[in-house]
Amino acid sequence: LSLHPKLAPDKTAGLRISFDSFDAMTKPLLSAKSPRRPLRAWAVPTTAIWPNPAHFGSMTSPKYPVAISAILQAFNRHFHLAGLRNRLFAMPAPRRVDEPHFVALASILKANDPDLPILSRMCPPAGDAHWNYVHMLAPPAEQFSPGLATRLRPSNSPLAGLYLRPTTSPALPPVSSLAQGGDLRALCWFAKKYNARGILLDNVVAPNFNPADGKLFYLTGRGPTATILPSVTLKFLRRGLNDLAYIQLLEAQKRPAIARAVLNTMVRFGGKAAAGDSPHDPRLGGWVRSTPLWMRIRAALADEVTQPTNTDALAGRVFWQQLNDALCNIAIEQIQTRIHTATPGAKNRATRFDVDVTLFNQYATDRSCTVSLATLPKTARAIVAQHVLPRIASHERKTIRLSFELGHLPISTHGKIPFAIRIVQPGGKMRLVPASAAVLIAQPTLTPPTIDGKLDDWPVTLANKAGQFALLGKRGTTAAPYAINQTSVTVIQDATHLYFAIRCAHPNPGAIRSLGSNRLQFEQLLASAEESFEILLDPGCDAKSPEDLYHIAIKPSGVIIEELGIESSPSLGRHRRTPLRSRLAVKTTKTEWIVELSIPKSAFGIDGKQTVWGINFMRFSTPNAEASSWVRAARHFYRPTNLGTLFVFPPSKR
Numbered sequence: 001l002s003l004h005p006k007l008a009p010d011k012t013a014g015l016r017i018s019f020d021s022f023d024a025m026t027k028p029l030l031s032a033k034s035p036r037r038p039l040r041a042w043a044v045p046t047t048a049i050w051p052n053p054a055h056f057g058s059m060t061s062p063k064y065p066v067a068i069s070a071i072l073q074a075f076n077r078h079f080h081l082a083g084l085r086n087r088l089f090a091m092p093a094p095r096r097v098d099e100p101h102f103v104a105l106a107s108i109l110k111a112n113d114p115d116l117p118i119l120s121r122m123c124p125p126a127g128d129a130h131w132n133y134v135h136m137l138a139p140p141a142e143q144f145s146p147g148l149a150t151r152l153r154p155s156n157s158p159l160a161g162l163y164l165r166p167t168t169s170p171a172l173p174p175v176s177s178l179a180q181g182g183d184l185r186a187l188c189w190f191a192k193k194y195n196a197r198g199i200l201l202d203n204v205v206a207p208n209f210n211p212a213d214g215k216l217f218y219l220t221g222r223g224p225t226a227t228i229l230p231s232v233t234l235k236f237l238r239r240g241l242n243d244l245a246y247i248q249l250l251e252a253q254k255r256p257a258i259a260r261a262v263l264n265t266m267v268r269f270g271g272k273a274a275a276g277d278s279p280h281d282p283r284l285g286g287w288v289r290s291t292p293l294w295m296r297i298r299a300a301l302a303d304e305v306t307q308p309t310n311t312d313a314l315a316g317r318v319f320w321q322q323l324n325d326a327l328c329n330i331a332i333e334q335i336q337t338r339i340h341t342a343t344p345g346a347k348n349r350a351t352r353f354d355v356d357v358t359l360f361n362q363y364a365t366d367r368s369c370t371v372s373l374a375t376l377p378k379t380a381r382a383i384v385a386q387h388v389l390p391r392i393a394s395h396e397r398k399t400i401r402l403s404f405e406l407g408h409l410p411i412s413t414h415g416k417i418p419f420a421i422r423i424v425q426p427g428g429k430m431r432l433v434p435a436s437a438a439v440l441i442a443q444p445t446l447t448p449p450t451i452d453g454k455l456d457d458w459p460v461t462l463a464n465k466a467g468q469f470a471l472l473g474k475r476g477t478t479a480a481p482y483a484i485n486q487t488s489v490t491v492i493q494d495a496t497h498l499y500f501a502i503r504c505a506h507p508n509p510g511a512i513r514s515l516g517s518n519r520l521q522f523e524q525l526l527a528s529a530e531e532s533f534e535i536l537l538d539p540g541c542d543a544k545s546p547e548d549l550y551h552i553a554i555k556p557s558g559v560i561i562e563e564l565g566i567e568s569s570p571s572l573g574r575h576r577r578t579p580l581r582s583r584l585a586v587k588t589t590k591t592e593w594i595v596e597l598s599i600p601k602s603a604f605g606i607d608g609k610q611t612v613w614g615i616n617f618m619r620f621s622t623p624n625a626e627a628s629s630w631v632r633a634a635r636h637f638y639r640p641t642n643l644g645t646l647f648v649f650p651p652s653k654r
Contacts, residue, residue: 103130162194179236330362336641469482469483509588535552545572556588
């Protein structure tokens with residue numbers, strides 16, 4: 001939409017429109033004679049930005065609809081002569097800033113050209129005036145659902161229908177520099193799975209070659225001699241479309257069950273179906289990302305299409321069974337551990353651990369399995385040791401709870417109580433998934449440390465040190481789950497304060513990137529613009545949402561941010577700056593930067609007297625761009641259900 005013809009005033013026609021430079025860019029992309037796969041559609045660039053309404057008075061001025069009418073007529077005439085009239089559509093609101101103008105501009109477009117299909121990227125509630133004009137819909141990735149097709153206006157245009165629109169949300173595969181070949185192939189398969197009309201890619205042409213921007217084409221040269229070159233991103237999208245040709249051939253051979261089984265195996269869930277525990281916590285693992293596995297599935301499909309010896313025996317063939325086992329599993333989407341302490345005065349003083357395990361059957365058929373606790377500490381007593389699941393339907397998600405208790409807490413030097421979850425499937429297929437409960441005890445001290453960043457006056461104690469920070473998004477994996485630049489946190493207390501000693505390893509502390517502002521810069525819920533350390537606190541463990549969490553962020557520059565709730569982007573709800581009267585000292589050595597912090601318990605009001613707190617520590621390290629945390633997180637750090645436990649027992653009086 002940044003490409004548009006030149007406009008100039010004309011005394012006789014009112015508006016003169018020149019397509020010369022516009023054609024140099026668009027014809028190579030739209031021409032059916034192009035050796036590359038042509039783009040299937042092009043947007044008439046009439047938006048709230050172009051043509052600029054101010055040049056015609058305003059959007060409500062009588063001159064503005066006349067100008068829109070002239071532009072539409074010129075586009076229809078020009079594209080008709082090129083044989084491309086049925087490729088045109090309008091997108092009145094390409095960016096969020098234009099959304100309020102959608103209905104106003106769409107009504108003008110409809111009045112001047114009733115046959116021109118109109119595309120929207122928004123998804124307002126049913127009944128909104130917005131839907132009176134929409135023939136094509138490309139909602140945000142997390143809102144996409146096949147059922148939205150029923151809200152569209154009827155149209156005879158071949159472009160009318162639903163479209164996938166990849167964004168930064170993991171609800172659908174991305175089209176960016178971070179995308180792998182498997183992501184781009186999967187995006188095409190999702191379009192088939194959900195009966196989408198196509199894929200909307202907002203920006204396809206870049207003026208200069210830059211392989212990191214995720215564009216489809218690059219422009220070399222200027223004017224009529226300009227040459228358009230395809231990108232690697234386009235190559236993988238093409239391969240995804242070519243793979244789909246085999247699915248369509250299977251359907252043509254009247255073998256739709258096989259086609260659907262293969263399709264559901266490679267792309268399991270996406271869009272609204274990927275919704276997790278909250279809008280900002282989509283489920284991960286909705287499609288196969290491995291490029292070698294995509295290559296194997298393509299070869300297998302080619303054999304299946306060319307040698308259809310038995311139309312119903314796909315699942316029974318040895319090769320397909322092996323491939324299915326490589327692609328699918330009874331996946332563990334998340335493991336969450338909750339701790340319940342004994343009631344004061346109770347005979348049983350043991351601490352109970354409830355372990356919630358969320359499973360997902362990736363197979364195209366129903367499966368059974370047994371889930372049990374494994375490698376528990378020697379002193380543990382299992383309460384609910386296993387669950388036998390006789391049937392998990394294909395692509396079903398199910399959560400089960402296992403429990404055990406401990407009289408003594410065998411906390412490791414990293415602040416973890418490790419155990420494992422064992423999953424056994426029929427045929428003896430078994431695997432162990434590592435898990436742990438994150439627990440610290442704020443050890444008492446009679447002499448509070450001096451807050452100077454030196455840490456030489458801290459007592460040597462046990463069970464109060466957090467470490468082994470895990471990378472964001474690595475939960476449930478064994479491939480390098482831990483950060484290279486590790487962090488450790490030690491917690492002690494006295495009658496009035498909590499004290500934290502924080503050590504952040506860094507390969508070059510003299511070159512630490514740290515901004516002096518009193519805000520963190522977020523990108524998709526990740527504070528990633530600079531080096532930072534964060535603490536989440538939930539005294540009493542009763543937070544229901546991120547709005548109820550105390551959030552402390554510290555920068556190497558000495559800036560500290562204290563708030564109730566999290567000031568993030570996108571927003572996680574209400575937040576307000578809440579001074580906790582903390583004292584802080586930051587020091588840099590040759591190998592690390594150190595933070596020494598004290599927080600008065602009275603800053604939390606009556607909750608400061610609680611003995612059980614929810615807690616987590618997070619860090620973003622600019623070398624290697626590592627986002628890590630003490631308690632592992634899959635999507636973002638700020639979930640009350642994803643905190644560890646800090647015991648703050650009243651110090652004994654001596």
